[in-house]
Amino acid sequence: xxxxxxxxxxxxxxxxxxxxxxxxxxxxxxxxxxxxxxxxxxxxxxxxxxxxxxxxxxxxxxxxxxxxxxxxxxxxxxxxxxxxxxxxxxxxxxxxxxxxxxxxxxxxxxxx
Numbered sequence: 001x002x003x004x005x006x007x008x009x010x011x012x013x014x015x016x017x018x019x020x021x022x023x024x025x026x027x028x029x030x031x032x033x034x035x036x037x038x039x040x041x042x043x044x045x046x047x048x049x050x051x052x053x054x055x056x057x058x059x060x061x062x063x064x065x066x067x068x069x070x071x072x073x074x075x076x077x078x079x080x081x082x083x084x085x086x087x088x089x090x091x092x093x094x095x096x097x098x099x100x101x102x103x104x105x106x107x108x109x110x111x112x
Contacts, residue, residue, distance in 0.1 A: 024102030
């Protein structure tokens with residue numbers, strides 16, 4: 001049960017970053033950044049609003065990576081975890097926002 005609660009907490013923190021942009025950083029790949037503004041907005045909106053997580057696209061239940069379509073664009077996004085102090089002296093714990101800097105990368109599938 002503790003593992004399920006931990007995963008649910010990590011998913012909640014990851015969703016918060018995706019939905020609001022708060023609690024970490026978000027980067028766009030070169031390919032996404034080069035898209036026309038309307039397509040770029042559609043890509044970002046698709047990542048923010050994704051809620052169709054299944055055991056196929058989210059096997060660990062942490063909402064940390066997925067691929068999807070935004071219009072004609074096939075995209076993927078992933079969240080990586082880094083030490084919050086950015087020195088590497090603190091081991092990041094994805095369930096603890098005080099030790100973890102979340103970094104979302106949004107890219108075209110072909111850029112992965």
